[in-house]
Amino acid sequence: MIELNKITKKFTLHNQGKTNILVFNNLNLKINPGEIVALTGPSGVGKSSILKMIYGNYVFQSGQIKINNHNIDHTYPRNIIELRKNIIGYVSQFLRVIPRVPTIEIVMEPLLEINSDQDEVREKAEKILLKLNIDKNLWNLSPLTFSGGEQQRVNVARGLIRNYPCLLLDEPTASLDSVNKDIVLNLINEKKDSGSSIIGIFHDEYSRKYLNAREIDITKISDAK
Amino acid sequence: MQPILSVHNLNKYYGNQVGCKNMNLTLYPGEVVGVVGESGSGKTTFINSISGNLIPDSGKILIETGNETIDFLEISESLKRLLIRTELAFVHQNPRDGLRLDVSAGGNISERLMSIGQRNYGNIRQTIFKWLDKVEIDKSRVDDFPRTFSGGMLQRLQIAKNLVTSPKIIFMDEPTGGLDVSVQAKILDLLRKLVRELNLSVVIVSHDLAVIRLLADKIIVMKNGEAVESGLCDQVLDDPQHSYTQLLVSSVLRV
Numbered sequence: 001m002i003e004l005n006k007i008t009k010k011f012t013l014h015n016q017g018k019t020n021i022l023v024f025n026n027l028n029l030k031i032n033p034g035e036i037v038a039l040t041g042p043s044g045v046g047k048s049s050i051l052k053m054i055y056g057n058y059v060f061q062s063g064q065i066k067i068n069n070h071n072i073d074h075t076y077p078r079n080i081i082e083l084r085k086n087i088i089g090y091v092s093q094f095l096r097v098i099p100r101v102p103t104i105e106i107v108m109e110p111l112l113e114i115n116s117d118q119d120e121v122r123e124k125a126e127k128i129l130l131k132l133n134i135d136k137n138l139w140n141l142s143p144l145t146f147s148g149g150e151q152q153r154v155n156v157a158r159g160l161i162r163n164y165p166c167l168l169l170d171e172p173t174a175s176l177d178s179v180n181k182d183i184v185l186n187l188i189n190e191k192k193d194s195g196s197s198i199i200g201i202f203h204d205e206y207s208r209k210y211l212n213a214r215e216i217d218i219t220k221i222s223d224a225k
Numbered sequence: 226m227q228p229i230l231s232v233h234n235l236n237k238y239y240g241n242q243v244g245c246k247n248m249n250l251t252l253y254p255g256e257v258v259g260v261v262g263e264s265g266s267g268k269t270t271f272i273n274s275i276s277g278n279l280i281p282d283s284g285k286i287l288i289e290t291g292n293e294t295i296d297f298l299e300i301s302e303s304l305k306r307l308l309i310r311t312e313l314a315f316v317h318q319n320p321r322d323g324l325r326l327d328v329s330a331g332g333n334i335s336e337r338l339m340s341i342g343q344r345n346y347g348n349i350r351q352t353i354f355k356w357l358d359k360v361e362i363d364k365s366r367v368d369d370f371p372r373t374f375s376g377g378m379l380q381r382l383q384i385a386k387n388l389v390t391s392p393k394i395i396f397m398d399e400p401t402g403g404l405d406v407s408v409q410a411k412i413l414d415l416l417r418k419l420v421r422e423l424n425l426s427v428v429i430v431s432h433d434l435a436v437i438r439l440l441a442d443k444i445i446v447m448k449n450g451e452a453v454e455s456g457l458c459d460q461v462l463d464d465p466q467h468s469y470t471q472l473l474v475s476s477v478l479r480v
Contacts, residue, residue, distance in 0.1 A: 014468030015475070056457055058464040077443050077457040078226075078253055098417065098439055099410040112421060 002054060002166050002197050004029040007063035007222075009046075009053060023049055025223040027063070029216065031197040033165070036188070038213035039201050045218050047201045048093075051168045054199070055090050056080040067166055085113055089164030091172045095143060095151045103146075104129070104139040107157045114162070128157045131187070133180055148175040153184070160187050167191055169200030173207050185210045227289050229254050229426045230275075230394050235284030237274045243450035244270035248284070250428070250445065252394070257420060257427040259441030259458060261434060261473070267450035268430040269398055275428070276396040277309050288312065288394070310340050314387035318399035320379035323386065324371050330357070330382055331367040337390045356385040360415060377408030381415065388419065397429040401436060413439055434477055438462055446470045 007027040013019045023046045031037045039047040052058040054065055056072055065072040067087055072080060084090075089110075097106050107125040108118075115121055129139060132153040138146065143154045156172050169188065173181045185207060192198055192211070202208050208215060230252040237244035245267040252258050260268045273279040275286055277297070286297035290312060297305070309315075317323040324333050331353045338349055354364055360381040371379055380400065387395065400416070401409040417440060419425060431437050437444060438458060445455040446469065454467040465471045 011464075012466075014471050052463065055459075057459045059460060059466065074456055074460060077460075078251075078256075080457050080460075081256070081442050096438075098413045100407070101410075101414050109421075 001033055001066075001068055002029075002031040002199060003064070003066040004050075004054070005064040005066075007053065007060050007065065009049065009058065009060045022224045024060075027222040027224075029199075029221060031166075031199050033195045033197050034192055036192050036198040036200065036211045036213040038208045038211070038215050039199065039218055040208075040215050041218040046222070046224075047218060048170055050218070051090070051170055051199065051201070054166075055088060055168055056084070087164060088166045088168065089159050089162060090168045091156055091159030091170065093170045093174065095155045097143065099144055100142050102140045103134065103143045103154055106143065106154060107161055110158060111161050124161060125157070128161050128187075129154075132157050132183060149177065149180065152176060153180060156184050156187070160191065163191065163194055163196070165196055167196045167198045167200075169198065169202075171201050171203055174203055181207065182210070226253055228252055228287075229289050230428075231287045232275050233285040233287075235271070235274060235281050235286070237270050237279060237281045243267070244279075245274065245447070245450045248445075248452055249455075250275070252426050252428060254393070254426050255420070255424045256443065257429060257441045259437035259444045260428065260430045260447060261432060261437055261444060262447035263473075264432065266447040268432075268447055270450070271447065272396050272398055272428060272430050276313060276315050277305055278315065290393075310337055311390055312393050314390075314392040314395045316380075316383055316387055316395065316397040316400050318402040320371075320376070320383040323383040324379065326370065326372045328370075329368045330362070330371060330374070333371065333382060333386045334389050337386065341390055352389060356389050359419070360385045361411075375408075377404055377411065380404060380408075380412055384412075384415065384419075388423070388425075391423065393426060395425055395427045397427060399431055400429065401431070401433070409436075416440060434462060434474065446473065 004027055007024050009024040011021045039050060041047060049058055053060050059074050067083055070083055104125055107129060108121045111121045111124060134150060134153055143151050152175050173184050176184060188211060228251045232248060232250040235248040236246050248271055250258060260271060262268050274281040288295045288297050334353045334356055335349050338352060343349055353367060357364055357367060362378055362381055371382060374382060401412050404412065413436065420427060429440060441458040444458040444461045445452050446461065448469050454461055454465065454470045461470060462474055465474050
């Protein structure tokens with residue numbers, strides 16, 4: 001379960017004339033287990049910012065964010081680190097990896113955090129890469145030279161190899177062809193059916209409908225804009 | 226869970242000059258803390274002061290060994306030396322500072338083992354090979370002198386030399402500093418794997434925000450000897466609150 005209560009978020013740009021930008025005021029949102037929420041609204045309205053606040057990348061000035069009843073509290077970074085290890089998964093838009101590390105190892109990494117059986121983890125990673133149509137010949141190469149769609153699928157594989165109780169998805173299907181898009185959407189549906197609370201940004205109507213997502217227009221749930 | 230290392234109100238002056246001032250740090254087992262800032266900001270003074278290389282003027286450093294809490298600045302010199310050889314390790318920017326160049330690669334790795342009392346040649350040799358393998362140096366180079374190694378190999382040898390006694394806390398001062406980018410990637414990958422496999426706790430100094438983002442869980446941003454901002458690494462880099470951190474983050478070139 002993900003809960004946002006009365007969130008205020010602003011950016012203060014100290015080096016650009018101390019500009020204040022109010023992004024959210026009194027933002028409330030709740031995502032239940034087994035539910036997918038799709039954030040909508042025009043670009044720049046703060047869709048990614050919501051995901052980043054939940055994951056702990058962005059601070060907020062007031063209000064409360066609760067993940068399975070744990071508070072996101074930046075005075076205790078250790079707690080956020082633990083939440084990320086055990087409860088929240090995040091599929092970002094872009095792949096950020098160490099150069100020269102093979103694809104298979106990148107996909108294995110999140111699972112190795114909780115399972116030290118290399119062979120078992122490798123098998124799971126191979127399975128999900130196969131499912132996502134990443135050619136076997138690519139597994140031992142770094143994904144940094146892959147096409148946009150392939151990189152995105154590696155990112156999805158890495159994010160979905162585990163079963164996180166809460167899952168954040170930032171345009172996980174943006175640069176995929178229709179066949180691969182359906183595969184990714186099916187994987188997301190499996191996570192939902194297993195009881196994850198899922199919140200995401202999906203640029204196309206098709207994906208939102210396919211996932212049977214509850215759509216939330218941000219401009220309607222925050223007083224800021 | 227208890228922090229394995231905690232630093233409270235640490236100060237180090239060079240005469241009237243501030244080295245680092247009012248510094249705090251909490252490091253949990255398996256955690257990596259990055260210390261960033263421009264050159265001259267006090268990063269190296271700080272890491273040297275908490276690792277036994279420098280004696281700070283005031284403050285407290287507590288190290289948790291599992292069965293007791295050690296007050297690092299109050300213990301005897303001999304116990305401190307023992308800790309530095311066993312529980313702590315320091316990886317220098319320049320591997321030549323951390324290695325003996327006139328001793329073979331194997332000899333460098335075995336030094337810490339022998340200093341904690343290991344004497345069985347066969348066992349020591351086996352451990353050396355295990356570590357050469359871990360840091361991807363060919364076994365055939367075991368009896369070669371480090372001066373015949375490339376810069377990247379030297380750095381990997383220094384890492385092996387330091388980690389061989391399974392220290393709990395590793396201090397690293399710009400470990401990828403003088404290396405070209407392809408070698409840097411390899412060292413970063415190695416460090417990340419070792420941190421996970423061995424549950425290492427690391428304090429790493431770097432002026433390279435990209436390196437810190439890939440390695441660190443938490444971050445301390447220093448300026449003029451003081452911490453201006455600290456917290457979760459992603460958060461400080463993605464949503465910096467202090468004007469200096471905002472300047473630092475926005476000054477990074479993107480390729």
